[in-house]
Amino acid sequence: MATVSFGDIYSKANGSTPGSATSFATMSSLSYFEGPNGNNTISYNAWGRNGNTSAGNRIYNLTPASSDFKFGAFSSGSISPTNVKDYFYDSTEYKCNLTVYNNLPADVPFPPPGVEYNVQDVNLTLRDSTSTYSYITLGSGVVLSLGNGGGTYGPLDAATPNVSPLIFRAYWEIVIASSPNFPGATADLSINGSAKYTGTTVNGGGVTTTLNSAGSSTQDMATGYGGNTAGFDFVLTIY
Numbered sequence: 001m002a003t004v005s006f007g008d009i010y011s012k013a014n015g016s017t018p019g020s021a022t023s024f025a026t027m028s029s030l031s032y033f034e035g036p037n038g039n040n041t042i043s044y045n046a047w048g049r050n051g052n053t054s055a056g057n058r059i060y061n062l063t064p065a066s067s068d069f070k071f072g073a074f075s076s077g078s079i080s081p082t083n084v085k086d087y088f089y090d091s092t093e094y095k096c097n098l099t100v101y102n103n104l105p106a107d108v109p110f111p112p113p114g115v116e117y118n119v120q121d122v123n124l125t126l127r128d129s130t131s132t133y134s135y136i137t138l139g140s141g142v143v144l145s146l147g148n149g150g151g152t153y154g155p156l157d158a159a160t161p162n163v164s165p166l167i168f169r170a171y172w173e174i175v176i177a178s179s180p181n182f183p184g185a186t187a188d189l190s191i192n193g194s195a196k197y198t199g200t201t202v203n204g205g206g207v208t209t210t211l212n213s214a215g216s217s218t219q220d221m222a223t224g225y226g227g228n229t230a231g232f233d234f235v236l237t238i239y
Contacts, residue, residue, distance in 0.1 A: 003071070003083065004072070004084050005071065006024050006071065008074075008083065008084045009024075009027070009047070009071065009084055010022065011084075012085070013032075013044070013045040013046065013047065013087045014045050024071075026042060027042075027046045028046070028047055028049050028069040028073075029046070029047075029049055029050040029051055030042055030046040030048065030051045031046055031047070031052070031053065031058065032045050032047075032048060032057060032059070032128075032165045032167070033128040033133050034046060034052060037135070038128070038133050045087070047087075049062055049063070049064055049065045049066075049073075050066045053128070053130065056128075057129050057167055058168055059085070059087055059165065059166050059167065059168065060086070060094075060166040060167070060168040061085050061086075061166075062074075062085065086166055087166060088161070088164060088165060088166060089157075089161055089162075089165075089166060089231065091159065091161045092229075093229065093230060094159070094229070095229050095230075095232075096126065096136055096157060096158045096164070096231050096232045096234075097154065097155040097156065097157055097158070097232070097234065098122070098124050098138055098140070098153075098154050098156055098158050098234045099152070099155040099233075099234065099236070100119070100122050100140055100143050100152070100153040100154060100238070101235075101236070101238065102118070102143045102146060102150060102151055102153075103145070103146050103151065103238065103239040104185060104239065105145065105146070105147035106147030107145075107147070107148060113180075113181050114181055115182075116181040116182055117147060117148065117185075118142050118143065118150070118179070118182075119145075119176060119177070119178065119182075119238060120142055120182070121142065121175075121176070121177040122139070122140040122143060122153070122175075122236060123137070123138070123140070123174065123175045124136070124137070124158050124174050124234060125172070125173045125174075126158075126167070126170055126171065126232075127171050127172075127173070128171065129169070129171050131171060131214075135165060135167065136158050136159050136164050137158070138156065138158035140154070140156075143238075166221070166231075167221075168220060168221050169218050169219070169220050170191065170213065170218060170220075170232050171213050171218055172191070172212060172213050172218070172219070172232075172234070173211070174211045174212070175208050175209070175210050175211075176203075176210075176211070176236075176238075177208050178202070178203060178206055178207060178208070178209070179206060180206040182204040182205065182206070183204045184201065184203060184204030184205070185202040185204070185238050186199055186200065186201065186202060186238070186239055187199075187200050187201075187202045187209075187238045187239070188200075188236070188239075189211055189235070189236050189237075190234075190235050191219040191232055191233065191234055191235075192219055194219060196211070196213075196216040196217065196219075197211050202238060
């Protein structure tokens, strides 16, 4: 049976050894967003088994707990290369992918000003459970329409390896930007194969469209949405 130490658990999240004043209970309970990348309640990355959101921002593959924290809860059950559960995306075993399909036709240039079917940008953001802090962002840039010789963007991993934490649940937002000559369209969005929006309106005329978990639902991290990959697979289809 693999065993873990306080130092192992701290190092997995911070890449260093804990200071003498670091509390195992605090590191277990508080979340990533209560550390230096959030409200600075503590000076290091923590695991979120309770914290100020009652485990709403815990690291993937951990269960909620408010007391009686044990080292064994952080064991991966392995002895190589580490026996501590993963904390960060790595772009291989863990990914946060975005794929955009633009199935619209070719531009119609005449009569002026014409009609443009390219999507100007699709921006994906993952935030904490209170929508105060973001930890993953990705902008696609222009996604050419199928009729204009494009049609597909991605899949592209939005997470930064060894920087983006494996928050177990996606509190997500997608913003679609249009040009002044974009006529509007319709879209479907799924995450890990779960439909979040179907036949929703995409605004035209330079007006952005926002799709988010508040208007649909959150999504828990999949253990393997594609082969052996865990994480989130966002698929947006515009038509």
